[in-house]
Amino acid sequence: EIAEQVIAFFQKKTLLGKKVLITAGPTFEAxxxxxxxxxxxxxxMGFAIARAAVEAGAQVQLIAGPCDLATPLEATGKIARTNVTSAKEMHLAVLNDADYDIFFAVAAVADWGIAKPSKEKIKRQGKDAPSIEFIAxxxxxxxxAKTVKNKGGKPHPYCVGFAAESTDLEAHAAEKRQRKGIPMVVGNIGHETFGSDLNQLLVVDENGSKKIAKAEKLQLARQLIALVAKKI
Amino acid sequence: EIAEQVIAFFQKKTLLGKKVLITAGPTFEAxxxxxxxxxxxxxxMGFAIARAAVEAGAQVQLIAGPCDLATPLEATGKIARTNVTSAKEMHLAVLNDADYDIFFAVAAVADWGIAKPSKEKIKRQGKDAPSIEFIAxxxxxxxxAKTVKNKGGKPHPYCVGFAAESTDLEAHAAEKRQRKGIPMVVGNIGHETFGSDLNQLLVVDENGSKKIAKAEKLQLARQLIALVAKKI
Known part of the structure; x- marks a missing residue:
């Protein structure tokens, strides 16, 4: 932890005085x-970005789904963490925050929840499978993205989305960028990198796409923070 | 690890020469x-039982669903671990084993799998929720339990089931014992103890039920191993 703080101290302070909101981890729909x-x-990946943002001098709010990771650089006092379980809870925690400069939506949020979770354990009795009703x-x-304002010609907050696709990553990332109306989407080949410390990113912004070569997630996070810092 | 081996050395060798098969953890249905x-x-809980069984002198085969736990007492060479993901894989790994003296079915196995998992990520496009077809x-x-033979008047292997119910634990555990045709079912109040190091057990066997008071999972596991050792 002390070594980590020393390393952090020597990173470029490209986000000094900035506030960064990050979602990370999975969600769990009961x-x-x-x-x-x-x-x-x-x-x-989300926790690596949180660490890189603190290293760069930002004040970080990390909203984490269920995962066993320790809060990075906690002793610096520059990071606050909120733990949530479901997508609804994560939505509430994010919308509850305000006045941040960058939003990294890294969490893999469930697209659908369960309409009526059972209060008691559904039992196996009989061979009929349960019918589960989903809601978006x-x-x-x-x-x-709907809350984004123009601040000196730049979008505020600057929103970065993530795309984890199993095919056609570049097309999917570009399409997601358009559909959400945000300036940047970062793609990673999900099923190859989940759980790994290595990753490979494809950054899609208004200039097209740019690869960040395979490296440790913290290295990638630092490069991504440097890229985004130039945008705001 | 050395301290753990010394502690293990001083436990009663109630299972010396016995082979124990244990399933542990969740399953994940893609x-x-x-x-x-x-x-x-x-x-x-399953890993604690595996540790207690090795401590008691048994040779342990641990079949684990996706979880981040280290294999207990690995350096003793008395434990072998197989990692699986789905219930089907766990079933295959268990049925592939033979000639063990005790079977602890501790894993929380999914009752239903997905009939046709999608090879590509199902996309959010549109508001229609996906329809997921389950299979038992x-x-x-x-x-x-169907493979159990009578060996000197005792069931071989001796099967211990686990029940995690949110209500009526004793009735559910007794009913499960009858339905599966096994001599022992151990109940724990699931949603209160998941992820915790503490637990409280209710052991249901041919003599009725017996509580093992709230304690660390390893302490409970040792008491359970002592109980089961008397049965075989």
Whole structure:
């Protein structure tokens, strides 16, 4: 932790005085008291971006779905963490925040929740599978994008979305950027990198796309922070 | 690890020469490459039983669903671990094993799997929620119970099931014991103890039920191993 703080101290302070909001990890949509739908996100990429943002001098608000990761650089006092479980809770926590300069929507948020979670464990009795009714979850990134204002010719907050696709990453990332109305989407090949410390990013912005070569997630996060710092 | 081995050395060798098969952790049923259905099991109770069994002198085969726990007492060479993801894989791994003296079915196995997991990530486009078709998973404990033979008047292997219910624990545990045709079911109040190091057990066997008071999972596991050792 002391070594980490020394390393952090020597990073470029490209986000000094800025406030950064980051979502990270998976969400968990309860089916009953013991079961639920989740996804493979480990939270590592979001937590790496949180660390890189603190290193760059920012004040960070980290909103984390269920994952076992420690809050990075906690001793600096420059990072606050809120733990949530479902997409609805994450939406509430994000919309509750205000006046930040950058929003990184890194969490792998469930698109659908369970309409009526059972209060008791659904039992196996009989061979009939349960019928589960889904409802669309709120779209966190879209709702934040709607709050964006123009501040000196630049979007405020600057929103960065993430795309984890199994195919056609570049097309999907560009399409997501248009659909959400945000300036930047970062793509990573999800099922190859979930849980790994390595990753490879494709940054899609108004200038087109740019690869950040395979590296440790913290290295990628630092490069991404440097890129975004130039945008605001 | 050395301290743990010394502690293990001084435990009663009630299972010397016995072979114990244990399932632990949750299972994960893939919906698509990034999403799936899982449950709140941390694997801690199953791993504690594995540790207590090695301490008691047994040779342990641990079949673990996705969880981040280290294999206990690995350096003793008395424990082998197989990692699986889905209930089907766990079923295969368990049925692949043979000639063990005790089976602890501790894993929280998904009752239903996904009929046709999507090879590509299901996209959010549109507001229609996906329709997911479930299929019943194989019943691991029931299939092992069918292989039980009478050996000197005692069931071989001796099967111990686990019940995690949110209500009426004793009735549910007793009913499960009858339905699966096994001599012992251990109940724990699931949603209160998932992920915790503490637990409280209710042991239901042919003599009725017996509480093991709230304690660390390893303490409970040692008491449970002592109880089961008397049965075989």
């Amino acid at each position: 089916i009953d008291p013991v079961r639920g739908i989740t996804n493979h996100s480990s939270g590592k 979850n709120p779209d966190i990134l879209l709702d934040v | 919906i698509d490459p990034v999403r799936g259905i899982t449950n709140h099991s941390s694997g801690k 998973n194989p019943d691991i404990l029931l299939d092992v």
